[in-house]
Amino acid sequence: DIQMTQSPSTLSASVGDSVTFTCRASQTIYTFLNWYQQKPGKAPKLLIYATSDLESGVPSRFSGTGSGTHFTLTISDVQPEDFATYYCQQSFTTPITFGHGTRLEIK
């Protein structure tokens, strides 16, 4: 299985900050990387697919980069509704695997 490692496990930020989440794959997944946001008691929400494509309706302050084994998700100008847990997911091969998540908390 491809292991997905997210860092850090928790990120503290203030409204208006720019934050970057990191996701690493245990082997190359090219650009088969998707990002999700999950709030407590809710289903995950797709933010970015294919490493850098913004899902329809997702604010442009979210952006993704990377390829191979190293990927990042950046939120510029963090808003109050962005405090949540973020998961990366590889879809290069099955079993599809997720990272363990990074929780974005209010500083």
Next chain:
Amino acid sequence: QVQLQESGPGLVKPSGTLSLTCAVSGGSISSGYYWTWVRQAPGKGLEWIGETSDSGSPNYNPSLQSRVAISLDHSKRLLSLSLTSVTAADTAVYYCARGTGSYRPFDFWGQGSLVAVSS
């Protein structure tokens, strides 16, 4: 707008079978989508259970393969999950989701169904 709605028992006894369905409304149920189950144990991350599509046989997580079955009833627009010989470790929120395209992002999700395994 595509909507997914899980349903099924909230409590299953150890060694029993967990059965859930997911009603799909809106949009096409065919056309190359991957109809998927994902679960999340309390306070934990997301685990892919498996998927089915029109293109071939269901595909399962090897960690669950001996116990899981996923099927899709096109006429009823119903996705089903069966997990046998359950233990407390199978206690989780179970989500159905739709994967789309070659990058297979899960663009639509159900609200989730909490299933507890307990006697």
